[in-house]
Amino acid sequence: xxxxxxxxxxxxxxxxxxxxxxxxxxxxxxxxxxxxxxxxxxxxxxxxxxxxxxxxxxxxxxxxxxxxxxxxxxxxxxxxxxxxxxxxxxxxxxxxxxxxxxxxxxxxxxxxxxxxxxxxxxxxxxxxxxxxxxxxxxxxxxxxxxxxxxxxxxxxxxxxxxxxxxxxxxxxxxxxxxxxxxxxxxxxxxxxxxxxxxxxxxxxxxxxxxxxxxxxxxxxxxxxxxxxxxxxxxxxxxxxxxxxxxxxxxxxxxxxxxxxxxxxxxxxxxxxxxxxxxxxxxxxxxxxxxxxxxxxxxxxxxxxxxxx
Numbered sequence: 001x002x003x004x005x006x007x008x009x010x011x012x013x014x015x016x017x018x019x020x021x022x023x024x025x026x027x028x029x030x031x032x033x034x035x036x037x038x039x040x041x042x043x044x045x046x047x048x049x050x051x052x053x054x055x056x057x058x059x060x061x062x063x064x065x066x067x068x069x070x071x072x073x074x075x076x077x078x079x080x081x082x083x084x085x086x087x088x089x090x091x092x093x094x095x096x097x098x099x100x101x102x103x104x105x106x107x108x109x110x111x112x113x114x115x116x117x118x119x120x121x122x123x124x125x126x127x128x129x130x131x132x133x134x135x136x137x138x139x140x141x142x143x144x145x146x147x148x149x150x151x152x153x154x155x156x157x158x159x160x161x162x163x164x165x166x167x168x169x170x171x172x173x174x175x176x177x178x179x180x181x182x183x184x185x186x187x188x189x190x191x192x193x194x195x196x197x198x199x200x201x202x203x204x205x206x207x208x209x210x211x212x213x214x215x216x217x218x219x220x221x222x223x224x225x226x227x228x229x230x231x232x233x234x235x236x237x238x239x240x241x242x243x244x245x246x247x248x249x250x251x252x253x254x255x256x257x258x259x260x261x262x263x264x265x266x267x268x269x270x271x272x273x274x275x276x277x278x279x280x281x282x283x284x285x286x287x288x289x290x291x292x293x294x295x296x297x298x299x300x301x302x303x304x305x306x307x308x
């Protein structure tokens with residue numbers, strides 16, 4: 001097994017998970033638990049594929065996917081922020097809804113391939129550098145965009161005043177409200193922005209990574225992204241590390257199965273997304289574990305200014 005190609009494939013496999021995890025990070029830092037992440041990824045995947053297939057432009061397809069994810073997340077925000085519905089139940093409902101919508105919209109595209117991938121960036125001449133060239137510089141533009149967004153979010157969270165407001169939003173929304181800052185508006189903004197990033201993760205799968213439509217093609221990556229955010233303690237740097245780790249496992253799984261050298265049962269790897277989801281739900285229901293992982297204090301709690 002070629003190690004350079006394995007690590008290059010690991011970065012590609014990590015990219016959709018990283019987009020989704022960064023979107024989830026923004027949402028949860030705002031104090032909202034979005035268990036609809038898998039459904040949002042699927043909405044982004046089908047919207048991106050359909051638009052790219054119809055218009056022949058990858059760029060338009062990706063932008064359209066982000067907009068669809070933003071709209072889908074705006075509906076989720078209305079339910080959990082305005083109506084103050086239970087975030088766990090609503091998130092699971094939106095996950096099922098997104099899965100159903102993607103299957104309905106994509107049913108006539110099953111098995112079809114994209115006529116063109118469009119201008120997502122050519123491989124750099126630096127790709128000819130032995131070792132690092134293949135691993136890093138052979139990647140497409142969206143890979144670099146994902147890591148650039150991760151760096152920006154890390155800077156934004158810890159070095160800017162809006163980032164401080166975001167952290168306070170997840171820890172003590174009452175404090176912001178007392179300062180005249182609109183909690184509802186901010187939560188809407190971060191849920192929608194997070195949804196756009198999550199949808200980009202799904203679109204990366206259907207438009208760039210595997211430019212063909214397959215029902216439920218995210219295959220639990222949304223749940224993996226959710227788990228990464230929690231076990232990274234809501235820190236962007238560790239989110240990147242977690243995405244790369246799962247990307248490496250995913251890349252190894254495919255290459256080992258193809259070469260017949262797998263020493264980890266592929267059925268075990270297929271089970272991981274659902275096992276991690278169960279672990280996440282256990283963690284979120286245990287105050288002691290939440291505190292140990294440094295979860296935002298207001299995460300999953302609907303804000304009602306009348307009760308503050």
